[in-house]
Structure formats: C-alpha cells, structure tokens
Amino acid sequence: MPIRNSILLGTLGRYADRFHEYQKSRSLAERLEIAKRIPRTHGVEPVYPQDLGHHGEHVQTVKDSGLAISAVNVNLKGEDIFRNGSFTNPDAAIRRRSVDYLKTAMDMAADFGADMLSVCPLIDGWDYAFQVEYDKQWQWLAECFREATAYRPDVRISIEYKAYEVRNRIVLPNMGRTLHFCDVVGADNLGVTMDVGHALIAGETPAAEICIAHAAGRLFYIHFNDNDRGADWDMLPASVNFWETLEALYYVRKLGWDGWAAYDVFTRSGDNAEAVAATFEIMENLDKLIDRIGFDTLKGLSQEGIPARAFNSMIGALL
Template sequence: MKLGIHAYAWCSQWTNDTLDLIDRVKGLGLDFIEIPLMTLDTFDAAAVKARLDAVGLEAVTSTVLLGDTDITSGDAAIRAKGLQYLKDCVDATHAIGATSFSGVVYSQHVKAAKSRPTEEEWAWAAEALREAARYAQRVGVTIGLEPVNRYESYLVNTCEQALRLKEMIGEPNIRVHLDTYHMNIEEKSFYEATKRAGEDLIHYHLCENDRGIPGTGLVDWDGIFRALGELKYDGYAALESFVDVTDNMNTWVWRQLAPNGDALVREGVAFIKGKMAQYGLE
C-alpha cells in the first residue's frame, strides 16, 4: 500500500508558495502527496512536476464539483462546463506525471437538494463521467468516485452507490475512492464496505471520525486494515485531516483538531504505519 497525505493537512489552498510541502512529504518517508485541483486557474503543473521529479515523489490529484461545474445540473450549459472542468483536471493530472484523479466528481459538493436524486440526474452524472473517462484513457489517467456523507452529497453516499454509478458509466478506468470520515456516517461496516470495493478500490482517505489524528477517535481501524490486508491492497491511501478552513471548498474546521499540522501528520503517520505492519501492508 502506498501511504501519502493530502496537502490540506498544512495549507488551505495549493499554490506555488506551497511547493515546499512536496519536500516535507518526502522527508516524512511517505510515498506520495495528494494535490487538490480546486484552483486550476493558478495551478502551475510545470512547477509541480519539476519539484516532484527533483525530490522523487509521486502525486495523486483530487477535487470536488461546485455549483458552476455540477454535471447533474438541470442547466445543460453548467453540465457542459462541468465536463470541461473534469477534462481540465485530467490534463493537469497527466501534466504532473500522475495517473490517479478522484473526489466528488459526480455532482455538486454540498448541493442544496430538496429531494432524492432522479434517474435523470444519475444518467447525467454517468453521461459526463463516461466522456471524461474516455478522455482520460488517452493519457492513462484513472478516475475515482468518492462517496461522501449525506450532508455533502445527495447522490453517492456509500460504496454500493459508487459501484452502481461505475456500472452505469461502463468504462474500465472508473474506480472507487473510499473515505473513513464519510464511511463513519453512511456505512454499516468499515470492513464490509472496503471488501465490497474490492479490485475497484483505487484510493483510500484515512481520516478519524472528527477529522483529527487517526487513532484517537471512533473509526474501526482494525476492520479497515483487516479488509485491506485480505485484498492485498497496493493502491494509494492518504491521511486527509484538515487544520484550517478554506474559501475554495468546505472543510468545516471550526476548532483545533490537533496542536498543528506537523503533530497531526507525525502522530497519524505513526499510527497508520503501525496498522500497515500489523496487517501485512508494508
């Protein structure tokens, strides 16, 4: 299993001023950094790739769709803009030498929905992602669907729903990205949901139930790592704990969840590496 960390453990927005995080992640002995693509207009892919290559570190990317890029919108122009944004994210991912792009890429994050999604909305999501997936295949990029909790999405909340959407899309480079923070609300069992993802699992966010330091809360880490061990999972897994709020997506960090980003990372990495060793995932 490849162990990494999301850049938002230290910063609230990715810019060239945060390139030093690549060196910091490498210094921690981690395998990769997860870079958010929320602000593509200022994303300097050449600078990111140069720094990754210089220190010898892998990267994955992620994002969430917002109101003006919602591929389940009733407005065709917004759906088209959302599709183009997904393609631009694929291009950015490829440009930094990465092959994994995932997140809330199927509908607006924190959409003000008043009813359950319609079959037409499911179809709109599948249609756009099918085209995005075919576009991504040309450059060897895989797209991961990340289920999030009911307060952040009305469409995909569970692994089972992500697999349903994957089947509707019907492209081989669509996979599943699980997140323990959301699973703590929506899944009946961390173990069963992880096993259900199976070979479709491409990325895993390792978060405590309060987004704080892994191992200090309620998440069933033994169930998760038992499943990952049985799957012989060799994909990406990142700590995703936030230390601040940001104006480019909702993180809801209203109190201090760790003394600082370094403490969160140091203690969280030590805990996760211990579980990896315990369940044969080193």
Template structure:
C-alpha cells in the same frame, strides 16, 4: 509491503470551519515545502484548479523536493458555479463545464506522471424534498463520467462518496451506490475513493466497504481519517476507532490494495506537520498489528463463531 503515504495539499495551508480560520494562507510552493518535512510522506494529492493550474510548474517543484503525486483532486464544489451541482446540475452548460474540467484534470494527471484523478461530487444532491429529479440527476452524472472515462483510458477516475456536506443529502452517498455508478459506466477506468471517515458517517463498517469495493475491483484510492460517526471531523486515524482501523487494514491487505493512502486530516488547532506525522505513525502501528494476525487462525475462529476468542486474540497483539 511498502506503503505510500500522501497529503492533500490544502491541509498544509489555511483551513477553516464555520467560525475560525486556522493556519496562515500559503501558496502551493510553501505547501509542498512543508509536506517535504513530514516524516513518511512520499507525495501529495494536488487540488485542481484551487492549488494549481500549470502541471509543468508544479511538477518542477515536486521533483525538487523528491515528492510524487498520489492523485489530482478535481474540486467541483468550491466555486459559485457549482452551487447546484456539477455533473448532475440541471443546467446543461454547467454539466458540460464539469465534464471538460474532469478531462483537463486527467490531462494534468498524465503530465504529472500520475495515473488517477479523484473527485467528490458533494454539491450534487438536495437540501429539501422534491428539489431534484433523481432519475435525471443520476443519468446526467453517469453520462458525464462515462464521457470523461472514454476520453482517456490511461487515467483512472476515482469517485469519492459522502452522506452529506455541503448538501444535506448527497446524491452519491454510500459505497454501494458509487460502485454501481462506476459499473454502469462500463468503463474499467472508473472506480471509487474510499474515505474511512465518510464510511463511518454513512454508518458503514469500513472493513466491509473496503472488502466489497476490493472484491468488485472498484477500490481505486483511499483517504484516512477518523471521527465519532456523527460528523466528518477528519481526525488522526485510529485515535477514536482503533478496532475498526485494524479490521480495515486487514481488509486492505486481503483485497491486495497497494495504492496510495492519503491523509485527509484536518490540522485545526495543531501544527500541520506534527498532525500528518502522527497520522502516518498511527497508520504504521495499525498496519503492524494487522500484519501480525494469523489469517488462517482468524478464519477458523470465524467459522466456529468464536466472537470473544477473536477479540481476545486481536487484543493480545496490541
């Protein structure tokens, strides 16, 4: 099966942590040009409104480099107005702005020949006890996402969950809760973005999360990266959790996921082009191992509870 890899635009420009800025600032044209030089890259996840506002302009640039759009990433966390949340914000004016921003992102996705908008509601949450009415917050979010989904049935809304950051406790922080919200909208075009590193940080088993979301029909989009489960470090996939990644790749295969696979990898102290090429190279290696697995043989060993026979079998394929 041919796999489509993409890169988030922002990672080709300036990135920063709490202490240091990495890479020089670049405009969207320079980011796209850099991405076009990454071996294996077929498209970009374009961030709205930070990286673009005019879909015609950005489409012309993408077309010139032969790149597609994996998704439009609606950023509702990078501006001052989203400080206390977006779709769950206690202020109805801010909630209205979030809904309208999502609708505009959906329109832009259609103009870019893209079928999906993804968004991570990471400012929706709390830092201290009693800070938020959780019942209201969930209901506000549900109503806002439902309204946007009804606005354009032809565009999917893929919601990304995370345990924490920037809020200490994000409202929508695991695969199950996000899938439930998506189901509660009663809209077929609402689903979930599964970020491998976020699943690790939430102490999930990524293959389990992929299987669950795929089985429920809510696995819309995938981000790849890696970490030590203590923070969302956005490392090259497979460099830390190789076993988990092989199992994850097999789970994607089993549920028939054939959508984009996007590098959410932080270049930090390394050349961004090299880091993205390593990301796709490692993923090709991981998928190649998963493709070698005899699923009937594995299923029989699982039924017989032959745990270490299974591990030895997988190890023989490395």
C-alpha cells in the same frame, strides 16, 4: 505496509469551518516543502484548480518538488459557478464545464506520470423534497462520466462518495450506490475512493466496503481518517474507531491491495504537519500490531467466528 502514503496538500494549509479558521495559510511551494520533510511520505495529492491553476500555472512547481503524485484531486464545489451543482447542474453549460475540469485534470495526471484523479461530487445532491429532478440528475451524472472516462482510458477516475455535506443528501452517498453507478457508466477506468470517515458517517463497515469494492475491481484509492459517525471530523486514524481502523488495514493486507492511501486529516490545534507525521506513524504502528497479534491468528479467528476469543487475543497483544 503494502500501501503507499500520500498527503492531501490541503491538510498542510489553512482550514476553516462555519465558525473559525485554523492553521496558517501557506503557499503551494511552502506546503510541498513541508511534505518533503515529513517522514514516510511517498507522494502528495494536489488539487485542481486550487493548487495547480486552471491552466496549469503551478504544475511545474509540483514537478520541481520531486514528489510523486498519487492522484490529482478535482474540486467541483468551491467556486461560485457550482453553487447549484456540477455534474447535475440544470445548466448544460455548467455540466460541460465540469466535464472539462475532469479532462484537464486527467491530462495533468498523465503529465505528472500518475494514472488517476479523485473527485468527490459533494455539490451534487439536494436539501429539500421536490428541489431537484432525481431522474435527470442520475442521467446527467452518467452522461458526464461516460464522456470523461472515454476521453482518456489510460487515466482512472476515482469517485469519493459521501452521504452529506455540502448538500444535505448527495447523489452518491455510499459504496453500494457508487459501485452501481460505476456499472451504469460501464467504464473500466471508473472506480471508488474509499474514505474511511465517509464510510463511518454512512453507517458502513469500512473493511466490508473495501472488500466489495476490491471484488468489483474498482477499489482505486483509500483515504484514512476518523470521526464519531455523527459528522465527518477528519480526525487522526484510529483515534475513535480503533478496531474498525485496524480491521480495515488488516483487509488491505489480506486482499493484497497495493495502491495509494491518502490521509484526510485536519487538526484544529497544534501543528498540522506534526499531525500528518503522527498519522503516518499511527498507521505504521497499527500494521505492526497486526503482526504482533499474528496475521494468521486474525484470519483464523474470523473464520471461527468467535468474537470473544478474537477480542481477548487482540487486547492481550496490547498489554
């Protein structure tokens, strides 16, 4: 595979929803040690500040693991100060703190030898009509990212869009608006994390979004997972949307994209480390399936635009 596998460290620890807690709580050192033992692991994605500490207290722990860092994930939703938003909070002091989080994470990414951080502004949005001032939210968001991208042009900021959750509606809900926002900010080091699960719940076709982001020069990062398009379940890749996942991987190869891919997969039952290992194997097997069908065959079928022939060839390869 041309892409490199990265583990979101949060997938190896405790997971909770509104009703239950799943998996055991593990320290950063424990999760790093587990990651090192999972075959096909090329790197990890630690979270700032939850993993790394507000002042970098745990940076050395990550360095000591010897694992490469795909990106530093900036979490701007979990702490109580962000209850009313981060980059779009009406309180200018909270917006300032949000930008400071990005700047600190950029310094940490550079210190790790990485050139990217990923941020998902899930708390920036609204739940009800007339709850927020949309024009000001957009202005504040752009101002924050202009300042952050200018701070370190050598470090890329990759925005992970999502349609909803934590808010019922999020400012950057889909690929189109996120790419538009990148153009509004106007910084070359601002791009997009294409999360397959987020594309699915937004009603998008993951492969198509990969193509337009790549054409714009802003496809910085990919997260693979799956769901039923009704909610972001973070399931094993291809466990529901098999063909869409295969198509997304096909276009990653066709475009020659060679960046990092992380796997946002959470399991409620069984061992979460085993689920990550299975995820890597699934992606490797999907890549082999593309070769079994024939890369040129798939390319020819898409050019001919004959769905019946395409599906017959693909199903035949599975037999």
